[in-house]
Amino acid sequence: MNIPMLDLRAQHATIAAEVESAISAVLQSQQLILGPEVRELERELAEYCSSSEAISCASGSDALLLALMAYGIGQGDEVVSTPYTFFATAGAIVRLGARPVFVDIDPVSFNLNADLLEKAITSRTRAIMPIYLYGQCAEMSDINKIAARHNIPVIEDAAQAIGAEHKGTRAGSLGAIGCFSFYPSKNLGGAGDGGLMTTSDPEIADRLRILRAHGAKKKYYHDVVGLNSRLDSLQAAILRVKFRHLDDWMSARRSNAARYRELFGKTGLLSSGRVSVPQECSGQFHVYNQFVLRVTDRDKLRAQMKEKGIGTEVYYPVPMHLQPCFANLGYKQGDFPESERAANESLAIPIYPELGAEAQRYIVDVISSFYER
Numbered sequence: 001m002n003i004p005m006l007d008l009r010a011q012h013a014t015i016a017a018e019v020e021s022a023i024s025a026v027l028q029s030q031q032l033i034l035g036p037e038v039r040e041l042e043r044e045l046a047e048y049c050s051s052s053e054a055i056s057c058a059s060g061s062d063a064l065l066l067a068l069m070a071y072g073i074g075q076g077d078e079v080v081s082t083p084y085t086f087f088a089t090a091g092a093i094v095r096l097g098a099r100p101v102f103v104d105i106d107p108v109s110f111n112l113n114a115d116l117l118e119k120a121i122t123s124r125t126r127a128i129m130p131i132y133l134y135g136q137c138a139e140m141s142d143i144n145k146i147a148a149r150h151n152i153p154v155i156e157d158a159a160q161a162i163g164a165e166h167k168g169t170r171a172g173s174l175g176a177i178g179c180f181s182f183y184p185s186k187n188l189g190g191a192g193d194g195g196l197m198t199t200s201d202p203e204i205a206d207r208l209r210i211l212r213a214h215g216a217k218k219k220y221y222h223d224v225v226g227l228n229s230r231l232d233s234l235q236a237a238i239l240r241v242k243f244r245h246l247d248d249w250m251s252a253r254r255s256n257a258a259r260y261r262e263l264f265g266k267t268g269l270l271s272s273g274r275v276s277v278p279q280e281c282s283g284q285f286h287v288y289n290q291f292v293l294r295v296t297d298r299d300k301l302r303a304q305m306k307e308k309g310i311g312t313e314v315y316y317p318v319p320m321h322l323q324p325c326f327a328n329l330g331y332k333q334g335d336f337p338e339s340e341r342a343a344n345e346s347l348a349i350p351i352y353p354e355l356g357a358e359a360q361r362y363i364v365d366v367i368s369s370f371y372e373r
């Protein structure tokens with residue numbers, strides 16, 4: 001068998017005709033930047049995320065950057081986040097001259113441990129950026145309570161979590177601004193880069209729209225210095241086609257996750273402590289952008305799986321506080337033990353919607369026999 005980590009070609013095959021006609025319509029219109037397709041996508045996604053407004057931009061990384069810029073965050077400011085994440089979150093903070101203040105993760109959810117949050121807040125804290133890692137929201141009721149007490153905005157890094165819910169509220173409307181990515185491997189992925197911000201604050205929405213267009217509300221009149229960070233009409237048209245399938249794909253991911261739990265449950269690997277499967281925490285609706293195991297002997301297992309034709313990925317091998325580019329922040333090994341442990345133990349296995357039961361049985365068999373040797 002040959003099972004890739006993600007099979008975008010299988011997915012494209014199911015929607016090729018729809019996508020091609022959407023592309024062709026945009027090319028005929030020659031409305032290539034922003035334009036009606038982008039406005040429609042923004043309207044659809046604002047509604048999907050239960051937000052009053054959505055503002056698209058060039059990438060998820062830019063969404064994070066623009067969100068921080070909308071609050072005027074820069075030199076001398078602190079932003080609280082977790083070290084176990086994709087680079088973009090901490091990168092956006094540092095790009096603006098602000099300082100990321102890390103809080104360790106909860107070992108079960110991989111998300112910000114809300115019990116440790118209050119200690120990290122100082123008089124310089126200007127935002128809190130929880131990450132909804134692998135498709136599950138952070139403990140937003142606890143985080144929002146603490147944020148409200150200190151009057152600090154919460155910016156959601158929901159790049160991996162479109163459609164996820166916390167206590168019945170969708171990602172994108174759990175904080176002041178929700179940031180999403182259309183990177184191809186995300187649950188709603190484009191044919192290239194793209195991003196989106198959601199908010200229900202009209203003033204912030206206005207600021208985000210200005211900031212993504214070089215700081216100009218009226219063309220050629222610049223009130224502030226912004227970015228050139230717009231979504232292409234072609235991307236929007238493709239994303240609108242894929243958006244129609246998003247909930248079906250999400251259900252397929254959730255079914256795959258349930259099947260993995262059942263299959264792993266039969267192996268004895270869970271009770272032996274060699275493997276643990278991701279949990280859907282209480283009050284959460286997980287959308288499984290990734291299905292991340294914790295395993296012993298990870299690198300050997302990974303090599304064995306590769307030999308058996310199974311694609312895997314390690315998210316994220318080096319936590320942010322140990323990245324060379326952040327050495328000047330003064331963190332050291334041992335500062336965030338749960339993030340470091342996750343970095344050493346995590347192994348993402350295929351979870352894409354088209355995966356299928358047979359492939360999942362094969363994957364679990366290969367993992368089982370590795371530990372039986």
Ligand SMILES: *Cc1c(COP(=O)(O)O)cnc(C)c1O
Pocket residue numbers: 059060061062085086088089131157159160180181182183193194195
């Ligand atoms: C993908 C991702 C981003 C950035 O998205 P891009 O569109 O690739 O810039 C940010 N944060 C997290 C957690 C992500 O997974």
